[in-house]
Amino acid sequence: MWTFIHKLGSPPWFFGFSGTLVRWLLPITVTLLLVGAIWGLLVAPPDFRQGNSYRIIYIHVPAAVVALAGYYVMAFAGAVSLIWRIKMADVTMRAAAPVGAVLTAIALVTGAIWGKPTWGTWWVWDARITSMLILLFLYLGVVALFEAYENKTAAARACAVLSLVGMVNIPIIYKSVDWWYSLHQPASIKFTGESAIDSSMLYPLLLMIVAFYCLFTVTLLLNMRAELVWTHRESGWLKQLVGGS
């Protein structure tokens, strides 16, 4: 176990390992996305009140769930990078921020599109929408701070400090915005007790959430590989790898 973690810290080893992982995970992700989308969009029954417009939750909810989880991935990588000074953690954090920002944006846009026919308005200053917007700002802050530094090691440490402070703050932001105002329906999926959503709609949704987690992982890995190729473009191991293939 420990040797595995140690190996993850080595760029050449990680490059090879992530290549294998992507080769397996990418087809799985595409399959899951296709099956989930077809199931959710065509097979699942229409909602008795919202008709077909509710089907956008098969994009909206997974994007929102993974966008939140992505922040914790980023902040955790930041903590690892600050404590143990592992270069690969820097790369992970750097790669996670734009992916998370895009997922947050997708959740906001799909939410707006769904809100128009359902609530009759594109945008309301509702608690959860507002906190997702703030999450987007937090992501953009990390991306912008990273770009602003010329020295990339310092950039990674600065972003680690920022994302850790953000992580402490996120529950407070969520709670405060929640007390502030809420129109959004409470969570429909519960792990304990009865879900408020019928299983014929729930299963494709869960499938899509899994698919989005896979999509996040694949995008993260591809992003990290691109970053590794760029930073190690002068290194021997990469030249050997390219020359050998």
Next chain:
Amino acid sequence: MTSPADVANPLLFFFMVITLFPLGLGPDPARLATLAPGVLWVVALLASLMVSAKLFASDFEDGSLEQLALAPYPLAVTALAEVSAHWLATGFLLALVSPIFGVMLGLPEEGLLTLLVSLLLGTVCLTLIGALGSALTVNIRRGGLLLSLLIIPLNVPVLIFGTTAVREAVLGGNPESWLALLGGLALGSVVVVPLAIGAALRVSLDS
């Protein structure tokens, strides 16, 4: 904080932006009174944003920050001392004069004391978060816009608790619980944020 202008400028900024609101929204006292808690708090947040941009700048430029980093005290403690001095000259004063502007905006009398207390507690958080942003961006050219992107999202809870407390007081409700939340936030920030400021200052000095 080297000259009287550094102390006066944020207060002037506060005053002038407050003046813009009746001009923009119309002078109807009833409407101004309903908007006053939010307006006062948002302008206080902007004033703190403006002053925090320069918090560590002069120390960084003349090298005294490096001397402080070499001193035999944890950088977090030195940073806390510096932020406290900064707060006394900006946030503290701003909170003290805020009831005057509250009266000018027609904020009902019941809200004035709550406004003062909420700003006293809230500016502690605003100053600390602003100092963190300043520490992260002090070594970056044109860091000003970046600073607002970094710290505005982190200041959201402070703004919500502060404005809600004042609004509750105006409506005759119970502002104490919101003030207690603000106080908790301020105390928590005093403990946690200086550590982050210290780490951020080290990053800026190393890069």
